Amino acid sequence: MADRLLIRGGRVIDPAQDLDDVRDVLIEDGVIREVAPHIRAPADRVIEARGLVVAPGFIDMHVHLREPGEEDKETIETGTRAAAAGGFTAVACMANTNPVNDTAAVTQWVLERARAVGVVRVYPIAAVTRGLQGQELTEMGELADAGAVAFSDDGRPIRSAQVLRCALEYSRITDRVVIDHCEDPDLTQGGAMNEGYYSSLLGLPGMPPEAEAIIVARDIFLARLTEAPVHIAHVSTRAAVELVRWAKQKGLPVTAEATPHHFTLSDRAVYERPYDTNLKMNPPLRTEDDVAAVVEGLADGTIDAIASDHAPHRLDDKRVEFDSAAFGVIGLETAVALALDRLVHTGRLSLRRMVELFTVGPARVLRLPTPTVAPGRPADLTLIDPEQVWTYRVEASFSRSRNSPFDGWTFRGRAVRTIVGGRVVFEAPAQHAGGQERK
Numbered sequence: 001m002a003d004r005l006l007i008r009g010g011r012v013i014d015p016a017q018d019l020d021d022v023r024d025v026l027i028e029d030g031v032i033r034e035v036a037p038h039i040r041a042p043a044d045r046v047i048e049a050r051g052l053v054v055a056p057g058f059i060d061m062h063v064h065l066r067e068p069g070e071e072d073k074e075t076i077e078t079g080t081r082a083a084a085a086g087g088f089t090a091v092a093c094m095a096n097t098n099p100v101n102d103t104a105a106v107t108q109w110v111l112e113r114a115r116a117v118g119v120v121r122v123y124p125i126a127a128v129t130r131g132l133q134g135q136e137l138t139e140m141g142e143l144a145d146a147g148a149v150a151f152s153d154d155g156r157p158i159r160s161a162q163v164l165r166c167a168l169e170y171s172r173i174t175d176r177v178v179i180d181h182c183e184d185p186d187l188t189q190g191g192a193m194n195e196g197y198y199s200s201l202l203g204l205p206g207m208p209p210e211a212e213a214i215i216v217a218r219d220i221f222l223a224r225l226t227e228a229p230v231h232i233a234h235v236s237t238r239a240a241v242e243l244v245r246w247a248k249q250k251g252l253p254v255t256a257e258a259t260p261h262h263f264t265l266s267d268r269a270v271y272e273r274p275y276d277t278n279l280k281m282n283p284p285l286r287t288e289d290d291v292a293a294v295v296e297g298l299a300d301g302t303i304d305a306i307a308s309d310h311a312p313h314r315l316d317d318k319r320v321e322f323d324s325a326a327f328g329v330i331g332l333e334t335a336v337a338l339a340l341d342r343l344v345h346t347g348r349l350s351l352r353r354m355v356e357l358f359t360v361g362p363a364r365v366l367r368l369p370t371p372t373v374a375p376g377r378p379a380d381l382t383l384i385d386p387e388q389v390w391t392y393r394v395e396a397s398f399s400r401s402r403n404s405p406f407d408g409w410t411f412r413g414r415a416v417r418t419i420v421g422g423r424v425v426f427e428a429p430a431q432h433a434g435g436q437e438r439k
Contacts, residue, residue, distance in 0.1 A: 087415025
C-alpha cells in the first residue's frame with residue numbers, strides 16, 4: 001500500500017520554478033506526486049503547514065564529517081543528524097579524513113557508510129592531490145566514477161599553480177569542479193586571527209586579507225587559462241568578493257560560497273570575547289567592512305551558495321591558548337537560522353534569495369540535480385518557520401563536538417521539519433515545530 005504524506009497550506013518557495021505561492025504538496029512513496037492548491041486526495045499523514053515555508057531540500061556543500069579516522073570529533077551518523085536538525089537534506093563532505101579520501105575505495109566506503117547510518121544524503125568530495133600534499137594529482141577519473149561530486153584539498157590551499165592548472169584540466173574531463181581553499185601559506189604561517197587593529201590590541205599573530213585575495217586572483221586566471229570551473233571556498237574579504245564579481249562579469253567559470261560566521265561576525269568579536277577559541281577559524285573573522293562585502297555578494301549574485309564549513313573539534317583541541325587552538329567551528333544547526341535572522345529579517349536578502357543560496361546555488365556548483373518542489377522528483381523538502389523565536393544550546397546539539405561561537409544565541413526563524421525521500425528525518429520539539437501533524 002502506498003504511503004502518502006500531505007503537506008497542506010504552506011508557502012512553497014521554489015526558485016527553480018520561479019514559484020512563490022500557497023500550495024499543498026502530496027508525497028507518495030518518497031516522491032512528490034502533486035503540487036497544487038487544495039489537494040483532496042486521501043493521505044496517511046497530514047502536516048498543516050500554514051505559516052510555514054515549504055522549500056526544496058537544502059544542501060550544505062561544505063561539511064567536515066571526520067569519518068573515517070576522527071570519530072571522536074564527528075561521525076557520518078552524528079553529522080547527518082546535525083544536518084537534518086539544521087534543515088539540510090544533503091551535505092557534501094570534504095576529503096580531509098584519515099585516511100584521506102584520495103582513492104576510490106575511500107569514496108565508496110563513505111557512500112556505503114552514509115547509506116547505512118546517515119539520515120540525509122551524503123555527497124563525497126575527493127582530494128585533488130594524494131594525501132592533500134599538494135604535489136601529485138589523485139586519480140580524478142576513478143574518484144568521479146566512484147561517486148565523488150567534486151575535488152578539494154580543503155583545509156589546505158593548492159600551493160602550486162602548475163598542480164592546480166593540471167587539476168583544472170583534468171576536472172573538465174570528469175565534469176567535476178575543483179574547490180579551492182584560497183590562502184597563501186607564506187603570508188599566514190603562524191597566524192591566529194585577521195591581521196589588523198584587533199590583532200594588534202590582543203597581541204595575536206595576524207593573517208592578512210591579502211593572503212586570500214592573492215590566491216583567489218591566481219585561481220581566476222587559471223580558470224580563464226584552462227576554461228575549467230573553479231569554486232572559491234568560504235570567501236571572507238572584500239577583495240575576494242570583488243575579484244569573483246569581476247570574474248563573473250568577464251564570463252569566467254568562477255563560483256564562490258560564504259559561511260554564516262563570515263557574514264555575521266567580525267574580528268571585533270575576538271576582542272569582545274577575548275581569546276575565545278570558538279572564534280578561531282580559517283579563514284579568520286575579518287573586518288566589519290569585509291562582512292558587509294560578503295553580504296553584498298550574497299545579495300547581488302556574486303556569491304553562489306551559503307555553506308557552513310562545519311568543522312568539529314574535540315574539547316581539548318579548543319581548550320588551549322588561542323595561538324595553539326585548532327581552526328574551525330561547527331555550524332550545521334545554526335546556518336539556516338543565521339541566514340534568516342541576520343540576512344532575511346534585516347532586509348538584506350529576500351526569502352527567495354536565501355532559499356536559492358541553499359538549493360539552486362550549491363546544486364549548480366556540484367552538478368547535482370536541481371532541488372525543486374515538482375511532481376516526479378524525490379521528496380526532499382525543508383520546512384521553515386520564519387517567525388519562530390528559539391535559542392540555540394550547544395549542549396543539545398546532535399553533533400559530537402561543541403565548538404560553536406553561537407551557543408546561547410536567540411534566533412528568529414528556523415527549519416522545523418526536514419524531509420528526505422518522503423521521510424521526516426527531523427522535527428523540531430513540539431513547542432518549536434510549527435504547523436500540526438495528524439494521521
